[in-house]
Amino acid sequence: xxxxxxxxxxxxxxxxxxxxxxxxxxxxxxxxxxxxxxxxxxxxxxxxxxxxxxxxxxxxxxxxxxxxxxxxxxxxxxxxxxxxxxxxxxxxxxxxxxxxxxxxxxxxxxxxxxxxxxxxxxxxxxxxxxxxxxxxxxxxxxxxxxxxxxxxxxxxxxxxxxxxxxxxxxxxxxxxxxxxxxxxxxxxxxxxxxxxxxxxxxxxxxxxxxxxxxxxxxxxxxxxxxxxxxxxxxxxxxxxxxxxxxxxxxxxxxxxxxxxxxxxxxxxxxxxxxxxxxxxxxxxxxxxxxxxxxxxxxxxxxxxxxxxxxxxxxxxxxxx
Amino acid sequence: xxxxxxxxxxxxxxxxxxxxxxxxxxxxxxxxxxxxxxxxxxxxxxxxxxxxxxxxxxxxxxxxxxxxxxxxxxxxxxxxxxxxxxxxxxxxxxxxxxxxxxxxxxxxxxxxxxxxxxxxxxxxxxxxxxxxxxxxxxxxxxxxxxxxxxxxxxxxxxxxxxxxxxxxxxxxxxxxxxxxxxxxxxxxxxxxxxxxxxxxxxxxxxxxxxxxxxxxxxxxxxxxxxxxxxxxxxxxxxxxxxxxxxxxxxxxxxxxxxxxxxxxxxxxxxxxxxxxxxxx
Numbered sequence: 001x002x003x004x005x006x007x008x009x010x011x012x013x014x015x016x017x018x019x020x021x022x023x024x025x026x027x028x029x030x031x032x033x034x035x036x037x038x039x040x041x042x043x044x045x046x047x048x049x050x051x052x053x054x055x056x057x058x059x060x061x062x063x064x065x066x067x068x069x070x071x072x073x074x075x076x077x078x079x080x081x082x083x084x085x086x087x088x089x090x091x092x093x094x095x096x097x098x099x100x101x102x103x104x105x106x107x108x109x110x111x112x113x114x115x116x117x118x119x120x121x122x123x124x125x126x127x128x129x130x131x132x133x134x135x136x137x138x139x140x141x142x143x144x145x146x147x148x149x150x151x152x153x154x155x156x157x158x159x160x161x162x163x164x165x166x167x168x169x170x171x172x173x174x175x176x177x178x179x180x181x182x183x184x185x186x187x188x189x190x191x192x193x194x195x196x197x198x199x200x201x202x203x204x205x206x207x208x209x210x211x212x213x214x215x216x217x218x219x220x221x222x223x224x225x226x227x228x229x230x231x232x233x234x235x236x237x238x239x240x241x242x243x244x245x246x247x248x249x250x251x252x253x254x255x256x257x258x259x260x261x262x263x264x265x266x267x268x269x270x271x272x273x274x275x276x277x278x279x280x281x282x283x284x285x286x287x288x289x290x291x292x293x294x295x296x297x298x299x300x301x302x303x304x305x306x307x308x309x310x311x312x313x314x315x316x317x318x319x320x
Numbered sequence: 321x322x323x324x325x326x327x328x329x330x331x332x333x334x335x336x337x338x339x340x341x342x343x344x345x346x347x348x349x350x351x352x353x354x355x356x357x358x359x360x361x362x363x364x365x366x367x368x369x370x371x372x373x374x375x376x377x378x379x380x381x382x383x384x385x386x387x388x389x390x391x392x393x394x395x396x397x398x399x400x401x402x403x404x405x406x407x408x409x410x411x412x413x414x415x416x417x418x419x420x421x422x423x424x425x426x427x428x429x430x431x432x433x434x435x436x437x438x439x440x441x442x443x444x445x446x447x448x449x450x451x452x453x454x455x456x457x458x459x460x461x462x463x464x465x466x467x468x469x470x471x472x473x474x475x476x477x478x479x480x481x482x483x484x485x486x487x488x489x490x491x492x493x494x495x496x497x498x499x500x501x502x503x504x505x506x507x508x509x510x511x512x513x514x515x516x517x518x519x520x521x522x523x524x525x526x527x528x529x530x531x532x533x534x535x536x537x538x539x540x541x542x543x544x545x546x547x548x549x550x551x552x553x554x555x556x557x558x559x560x561x562x563x564x565x566x567x568x569x570x571x572x573x574x575x576x577x578x579x580x581x582x583x584x585x586x587x588x589x590x591x592x593x594x595x596x597x598x599x600x
Contacts, residue, residue: 023499024416030405031412034429034473037466041439044446099342107336108343116343122587123350125520127527129554130576133561134353137569179349186346210332233434240436242530243554247562267438267530274442275455275534290442294435301434305427 041294049288051281060288066253066269068278073285075292077253081263082293085170085245086238088259089177094231096178097185101227102215104186105193117190124183132247135176140167140248143175148260163260168250171259176244181234188233192226192311193219222311229307236300240293242267266293354580361577364570369578374540374556380567384575386542387556390457393544394536394552395526397461398468403518405465406472411502413473414480426477429470440466441531449535457543457550460536464525471524475517479510512593519590523583529554553579 052060052073063074100120104113144167155161196219204218220227250262251272266289277283368383375382413422444463449455483506491501507514529552532538537549538559544550553575560572 019500020498023502024412027408027412027416031409031417031425031473033405033409034425034432034470037469038428038432040447041435041443044443045439048442048446096342096345099339100346103339103343107339116347118591120346120350122584125523125527125583125587126353127529127554127579127583129527129529129558129561130357130580131353133557133572133576134356136561137572138352138356179353182346183350210328212332212335213328215335236434240434240438242436242438243558247558267436270438270442271530271533274445275537287442290439294439297435297439298431301431302427304434305430 045287045291045294049284049291052284052288055281056285060285064253064255068273068282071279071281073281075266075285075289077255078264078266078269078289079292080255081170081173081249082239082265082267085173085177085249085263085265086235086241088174089181089238090231090235092174093178093182093185093234097182097230097234098189098227100182100186101189101193102219105190106215106219107211117187120183120190121187124187128180128241128243129247131176131180132244135172135244135248136168139175140169140172143167143169143172147171152260159257160259163256163258165260166250166262168248168262169260170249170256170263173245173249173263173265174259176248177238177241180241180244181238184237185230185234188230188308189223189227192223192230192308195226195312196222225307226311229304229309229311232300232307233304236297236304239300240267240297242271246271266290357573357576357580360570360573361580364574365577366574369571369574373542373551374560374571377565382571384551384553384556384571384578386539386551387553387575388578390536390539390543390551391526391553393546394457394461394464394532394550395522397458397546398464398525399518399522401462402465402468402521403472406469406521407476407507407514409469409473410476410480411507413477415498415502415506426474429473433467433470433474436530437463437467437528438530438533441533441535444531444535452547454547455535455537455549457536457546457548460532460550460552461546463531463535464528467525467528467531468521471521472517475520476510476514479513479517480506482513483509516590516594519586519593523586523590526583526586527554527579529558 056063056073060073060075061079062076063072064076065072065074066077067073104116104120108116144165148165148167148169148171151161152163152165200218200222201214204214209217245265246268249265249268251264251268252262253264253269254261256263270286270290270293273282274286277286368381369385370383370388371385372381372383373386374384409425413425417425440463444459444466448459448462452459487505487509488501491505492498496505532552532555536552536555538555539549539551541551557572557575557579560568560575563569
């Protein structure tokens with residue numbers, strides 16, 4: 001890369017100054033492109049969703065009538081599906097991830113940890129479409145034949161486990177999201193835990209604390225906000241996750257307490273309908289869902305980054 | 321600490337066991353996914369997969385050669401846009417930026433890399449597909465580039481900051497202008513680390529599906545025109561996985577295997593570069 005950039009020999013002094021000025025200008029513009037992209041996203045999404053915002057107002061968020069033929073659009077089932085699927089997935093994933101992160105950094109032999117940690121990071125990089133492929137062809141049929149009949153038979157008195165076993169369902173979406181966010185939360189929690197100074201641990205051990213007491217008293221309080229940030233970052237991923245959820249959730253815009261029934265999420269309805277939206281209003285309604293999604297994930301990610309930075313920065317650690 | 325040692329030890333073992341169980345619960349589903357991709361992919365992948373395009377519905381055989389070509393072309397285009405922007409932007413942050421502006425850009429980059437990738441697809445749609453009156457590989461490449469930029473920017477900046485200031489000063493003291501110092505001394509010393517970031521960014525976008533859904537759209541045939549819809553491997557995996565045909569599922573598994581192998585290859589290469597850097 002450097003060779004192609006340096007063809008003009010800087011012989012005259014005035015040219016050198018020009019070279020530096022141009023260089024600084026170019027790098028400045030490119031650095032600010034981040035802010036430009038962010039502003040462009042917000043501006044485009046807002047202006048494109050204006051027709052739907054004007055037509056439906058706040059009813060867009062409270063109505064569950066989604067009818068492209070009649071031109072009525074209410075996003076409630078998608079909001080509901082997104083909130084339930086990602087919150088449940090996060091509730092399942094967070095304890096597992098924190099446990100795994102502590103195990104990797106504090107408990108298992110260093111050599112084993114050195115193998116598991118990159119493995120988990122590699123798994124965090126698997127594309128969501130592959131999780132979706134596995135989810136729809138392996139996990140959903142297994143849920144349909146084994147897990148769902150079991151839950152319906154033994155816990156069917158609860159509203160959450162009523163109905164017929166479809167396989168593709170809210171339950172499938174929760175499971176696939178859990179599997180997907182676990183590597184993310186684990187690897188960031190691990191980075192946070194690595195920044196805990198060993199003096200903290202040594203002090204606890206010197207007082208005669210057991211391994212678990214050291215973790216509870218010295219390590220977890222120190223990394224608390226960073227781990228919380230990791231969990232919130234996982235929530236952001238879960239809310240925005242598109243392909244895998246679209247493939248396993250069943251794509252049915254209904255609000256049902258039962259985890260057995262199919263549901264729909266905000267990214268999924270965009271993925272399924274956007275390319276085929278015929279009317280301007282339909283496109284605008286999908287854009288508004290996208291805008292809500294963008295705003296929600298911006299807030300979630302900003303919060304998560306602030307929490308993670310507060311730990312890793314002060315410890316002089318790398319970026320999480 | 322008045323509780324008995326026995327109770328404290330018991331609790332210690334119990335919690336250790338639970339954390340071991342959590343680690344297993346994390347690794348088992350991931351291991352299962354890996355196992356199925358290997359098993360189903362290995363039995364489905366063959367030479368046709370790399371040389372043929374998909375057969376019409378109902379016919380057996382065929383491959384995803386057009387998807388792989390399309391992915392390569394679009395990742396190449398996205399890199400042409402995204403890598404220079406990311407790397408030069410990182411130079412600004414590491415070499416010129418005032419602390420407040422740099423922190424704001426850094427923060428925005430971190431936040432941006434967490435926004436759902438389907439949003440970048442929608443933005444690329446309004447910016448390119450609507451004005452050009454049609455889905456195109458170009459729009460897909462721009463959407464992918466928007467995902468690459470923050471990743472490359474952050475990793476490159478971290479690497480540039482590791483280069484000792486004395487190197488820059490030595491070069492500047494010899495009368496070498498700043499731009500030349502940055503490109504030939506600073507960037508070159510950080511090159512292996514920068515390569516790590518570049519490869520990780522490429523690995524990330526290689527599997528992206530959502531941003532291509534309404535930009536590149538996909539194509540059943542050999543599409544090589546950048547202004548036309550183009551096939552991509554992840555898009556094909558998606559549409560074949562949700563189709564009700566056994567034979568298409570086999571192709572989807574084969575595609576998943578190829579994608580995973582490519583991504584793991586990129587990640588391992590990236591790790592190799594990262595290791596030589598720290599070993600210096």
